[in-house]
Amino acid sequence: MGYDLNFTLIWRHFDKLWSGLILSLELAILSIGIGIVIGLILAVIYVSGGRIARALIAAYVELIRNVPLILLVYLVFYGIPTVFDFAYDNTTSFVMTLSVYAGAYLVEVFRAGLDAVPKGLIDAGKAIGLTPWQRLVHVRLPTMLRMTLPALSNTFVSLFKDTSVASVIAVPELTYGAQWINFNTFRIMEVYLVVTGLYLVTGYAILLGLRALERRYSIGR
Amino acid sequence: MLDQVLYAIPFLLPGLLVTIEVSLITVAISTVIGVALGVGLVYGQWPLRWAIRGFSDIIRGIPILVLLFFVYYGLPLTGINLNNFAAAVLGLTIFKIAQVIEYVRGAIESVPRGQMDAAKSIGLPFHERLAYVIAPQALRRFLPPWLNGVTDAVKGSALISLLGVGDLLFGIQKVVGRTYEPLALYCFGALVYFALNYALSLASRALERRFSYIRE
Amino acid sequence: MSGKPTGATPLLRIKGVQKSFGSTHVLRGIDLDVARGEVVTIIGPSGGGKTTLLRCVNFLETYDRGSITIDGAEVGYRDGEARKRRTETDLARMRAETGMVFQLFNLFPHLTAAQNITLGLTRVRGLGRAEAGDKAMHWLKRVGLADKAGHLPSELSGGQQQRVGIARAVAMEPKILLLDEITSALDPELIGEVLDVVLSLAADGMTMLIVTHEIGFARDASHRIVFMAEGTVGAEAPPAEIFSPNQPNERLRSFLGRFSAAHRL
Numbered sequence: 001m002g003y004d005l006n007f008t009l010i011w012r013h014f015d016k017l018w019s020g021l022i023l024s025l026e027l028a029i030l031s032i033g034i035g036i037v038i039g040l041i042l043a044v045i046y047v048s049g050g051r052i053a054r055a056l057i058a059a060y061v062e063l064i065r066n067v068p069l070i071l072l073v074y075l076v077f078y079g080i081p082t083v084f085d086f087a088y089d090n091t092t093s094f095v096m097t098l099s100v101y102a103g104a105y106l107v108e109v110f111r112a113g114l115d116a117v118p119k120g121l122i123d124a125g126k127a128i129g130l131t132p133w134q135r136l137v138h139v140r141l142p143t144m145l146r147m148t149l150p151a152l153s154n155t156f157v158s159l160f161k162d163t164s165v166a167s168v169i170a171v172p173e174l175t176y177g178a179q180w181i182n183f184n185t186f187r188i189m190e191v192y193l194v195v196t197g198l199y200l201v202t203g204y205a206i207l208l209g210l211r212a213l214e215r216r217y218s219i220g221r
Numbered sequence: 222m223l224d225q226v227l228y229a230i231p232f233l234l235p236g237l238l239v240t241i242e243v244s245l246i247t248v249a250i251s252t253v254i255g256v257a258l259g260v261g262l263v264y265g266q267w268p269l270r271w272a273i274r275g276f277s278d279i280i281r282g283i284p285i286l287v288l289l290f291f292v293y294y295g296l297p298l299t300g301i302n303l304n305n306f307a308a309a310v311l312g313l314t315i316f317k318i319a320q321v322i323e324y325v326r327g328a329i330e331s332v333p334r335g336q337m338d339a340a341k342s343i344g345l346p347f348h349e350r351l352a353y354v355i356a357p358q359a360l361r362r363f364l365p366p367w368l369n370g371v372t373d374a375v376k377g378s379a380l381i382s383l384l385g386v387g388d389l390l391f392g393i394q395k396v397v398g399r400t401y402e403p404l405a406l407y408c409f410g411a412l413v414y415f416a417l418n419y420a421l422s423l424a425s426r427a428l429e430r431r432f433s434y435i436r437e
Numbered sequence: 438m439s440g441k442p443t444g445a446t447p448l449l450r451i452k453g454v455q456k457s458f459g460s461t462h463v464l465r466g467i468d469l470d471v472a473r474g475e476v477v478t479i480i481g482p483s484g485g486g487k488t489t490l491l492r493c494v495n496f497l498e499t500y501d502r503g504s505i506t507i508d509g510a511e512v513g514y515r516d517g518e519a520r521k522r523r524t525e526t527d528l529a530r531m532r533a534e535t536g537m538v539f540q541l542f543n544l545f546p547h548l549t550a551a552q553n554i555t556l557g558l559t560r561v562r563g564l565g566r567a568e569a570g571d572k573a574m575h576w577l578k579r580v581g582l583a584d585k586a587g588h589l590p591s592e593l594s595g596g597q598q599q600r601v602g603i604a605r606a607v608a609m610e611p612k613i614l615l616l617d618e619i620t621s622a623l624d625p626e627l628i629g630e631v632l633d634v635v636l637s638l639a640a641d642g643m644t645m646l647i648v649t650h651e652i653g654f655a656r657d658a659s660h661r662i663v664f665m666a667e668g669t670v671g672a673e674a675p676p677a678e679i680f681s682p683n684q685p686n687e688r689l690r691s692f693l694g695r696f697s698a699a700h701r702l
């Protein structure tokens with residue numbers, strides 16, 4: 001290889017990568033937060049709702065899960081404002097997209113989790129006279145949330161990686177910062193090595209942290 | 222709105238074919254290499270196992286997009302010149318290999334240990350234990366995630382439009398640039414991807430049923 | 438069982454075998470010979486290393502020290518002192534000479550009863566399909582399962598599965614058969630049918646090394662009983678001596694005492 005690595009230019013522009021990394025994390029946190037709300041509401045409607053509600057939720061899940069994220073990003077950012085008379089900045093647009101995307105995956109996680117709550121627990125709730133709603137709030141949801149913690153951790157880490165797609169609509173997150181340095185300094189190898197390192201270290205640090213949390217709160221499996 | 226879509230169809234067809242082609246190549250190559258490395262991960266000597274574990278963990282820890290840019294912009298610096306199609310396929314394939322490795326590991330580990338013992342005790346050599354005892358049982362556990370992964374490959378392939386490869390999304394972008402009807406075209410594009418992937422998932426469910434014959 | 442067979446050299450010779458899992462010293466120097474045609478049963482408390490010893494004989498487990506030979510050939514290692522691990526091909530060939538029946542049957546779930554037996558016959562013994570099929574049928578008849586040849590293991594009862602497990606092992610015509618608690622995963626009413634098969638093999642002169650908690654069966658079936666505890670052979674004698682009230686080995690007496698106590702319940 002006749003290529004000499006030289007990182008000085010990368011360090012000079014490191015603030016671009018650092019602020020990008022922070023933004024990536026923020027995007028992921030916002031999206032999983034909103035995604036959890038969407039997922040919980042729809043999962044509860046799914047297990048307690050009628051046929052039409054179920055069909056609509058299933059359609060949402062299938063549609064989102066079978067379409068590339070990048071296309072959804074374009075659709076929300078370029079498509080929607082042309083019809084509805086409002087505009088939003090690219091970061092807001094991306095958070096909306098990633099939240100709706102996360103929601104579709106989380107509905108499935110929560111729905112399966114609600115189904116997996118042992119019947120005996122629900123019966124125990126009935127036995128002490130809880131109403132169906134009380135059983136849901138006090139028995140099924142807390143149990144389900146603890147059972148689905150590992151899946152939530154995994155979803156969060158994959159959302160963190162998915163934030164790289166925001167670069168296609170110029171959201172200044174980590175991958176966007178990498179491209180900026182790529183095109184402006186041409187220290188291509190170096191910037192992607194550093195960015196790869198940042199994604200790896202951050203991703204695995206988050207995962208290890210969440211696994212530790214899981215061990216404290218998780219039940220079952 | 223329908224006009225625009227009808228106008229776009231001839232432009233999108235070649236892109237759709239490229240998307241299918243790239244996905245097929247990616248899945249085919251990554252399956253062959255991924256299965257070999259997955260077996261190496263489970264049964265190899267420790268240097269091999271560690272190398273494969275490291276490869277898989279690193280690749281699965283970074284966004285595909287970063288991997289694609291790395292391959293596309295980085296490789297030429299090392300003297301390897303690939304056109305954008307080859308770079309795209311290479312990037313997607315490396316990513317998919319890491320996934321296949323994990324499917325294989327999970328599938329092999331799902332086979333009870335006693336199966337390997339029993340196969341050893343009747344004197345089968347390693348490759349025959351693998352072929353006649355482990356593989357047939359692991360296959361059932363390998364297929365569902367692998368089939369899901371085909372859909373993933375189709376979705377992941379949309380990113381290669383960013384490298385200038387003329388796939389389906391690239392075609393959509395081109396038509397959007399010409400007609401200024403983003404909503405209609407992106408929705409139509411989403412439907413095409415959906416139809417393709419949904420058809421794939423129906424096919425995979427049928428295939429899974431065919432292989433569900435083994436009971437414990 | 439009477440008339441202990443005598444061979445000039447033992448078929449199986451275990452000498453000074455030691456084995457550790459990490460810091461647990463599981464086998465602490467085992468010496469044990471089994472003559473051709475002899476049935477030797479190992480009894481002893483849980484965790485004493487019985488399973489580990491049997492697995493070492495089939496080289497499903499490596500051992501750290503000592504030697505195990507079958508018909509004079511060292512199991513698992515070669516070159517005497519150098520103790521080089523044998524090649525995969527070598528190991529496979531040697532394992533084919535010892536048959537093993539497992540506690541949890543370990544039948545291949547994707548193969549029928551007959552195919553479980555023919556797999557080794559065709560792949561290892563090199564028999565043709567027809568010949569292997571005949572042989573499988575012969576052994577299935579012998580264990581009373583001729584009508585189940587085409588059934589998958591999941592369609593058989595536990596006792597039937599274990600009889601297929603025995604047929605699979607003996608069809609290979611091994612020099613010695615290793616049986617590790619082959620009835621302990623079975624419902625009590627299914628134990629008899631499996632032990633009957635073992636007794637009939639013993640009557641045919643099959644050399645066997647058996648681990649069992651069925652004390653009564655051990656007394657009836659074996660030429661010799663070995664009491665193993667904490668990785669060593671504590672006592673070794675014909676059944677009559679082992680069960681004699683004058684048995685000098687304290688640990689063995691208390692071990693057997695627990696069984697008779699359990700039987701009185």
Ligand SMILES: Nc1ncnc2c1ncn2[C@@H]1O[C@H](COP(=O)(O)OP(=O)(O)OP(=O)(O)O)[C@@H](O)[C@H]1O
Binds near residue numbers: 458461482485487488
């Ligand atoms: N693969 C292994 N890794 C670590 N320790 C092991 C392993 N296999 C067995 N051991 C340990 O070795 C000791 C002997 O186990 P072994 O299974 O040989 O006993 P056993 O006499 O067959 O007992 P049982 O009557 O319960 O079957 C036990 O303490 C066990 O925990």
Ligand SMILES: [Mg+2]
Binds near residue numbers: 487488489618
């Ligand atoms: Mg045991």
